[in-house]
Amino acid sequence: MKTFRSKVLPHILLIAFSLLMIYPVIWWVGASLKPAAELSLPTIWPSDPMWENYSNGWNYSNQHSFGRFFANTLLMELGNVVGGVITAALVAYGFGRLNFKLRGMWFAILLLTMMLPTQVTIVPQYILFNNFGFTDSYVPLVLPHFFGGGAFFIFLLVQFIRGLPRDLDEAAKIDGASVYGIFFRIILPLIKPALVTVGIFTFIWSWDDFFGQLLYLSSVSKFTVGLGLRMFIDQFDVQWGQLLAMSLLSVMPSALIFMFAQKYFVEGIATTGLKG
Known part of the structure; x- marks a missing residue:
């Protein structure tokens, strides 16, 4: 028993x-x-x-298949992940390792931005990008990821970096490494699990950002997967079979990435914030 x-x-x-x-x-x-x-x-x-729900859904539009929508989304995601991971790591390294004036105040301001709801910033952002002529393009969806990658990701990486022994930095300085040398040769390889976590979150959150894509993209040729799914719904009818088939395919990239990177994802979440 x-x-x-x-x-x-x-x-x-x-x-x-x-x-x-x-x-x-x-x-x-x-x-x-x-x-x-x-x-x-x-x-x-x-x-x-x-089974024709999948083939009919994939070729729902005579001019653009879902393959085009997937390619658009993956291209946008590539920029988001690369920009978000690199810039978040750089900013987090500055807050976690470098000493500069008003560092505590700037970090507190960074954390305060996490409390601002998206609805507060979406209007001024749209006006800004519209004045620059960036609407109906991927620039408003990709460019913000190249400016720090987001306050949450910076905070996550700062906690991870602060858990690394500072003796490693001192030893590298003795060997003649510069500030950037320490970052690329010492810090960056050690925070790989946290970087994978940031990359996974960036991919999933931007993939699911239907509102931002709906706001900035108007040309069908530039539609993402989320906007492509919306095409199955009109004021008279809903193609439920095709919609469900394509929506099932739309979650596959996120599921596969999480499945293959699960080891690093769990390690990054488990160790972030538990040291230092």
């Missing part, structure tokens, strides 16, 4: 909980293969799967 409680029962509970969590995904897959008439039925799997 004791063996059952200590070994078997936890596995049973984990399996049951996993099935409960994965059930919506199973329903999602089944619903993406259903005809419109079966969507309201309580069955999980359709009687006659409509």
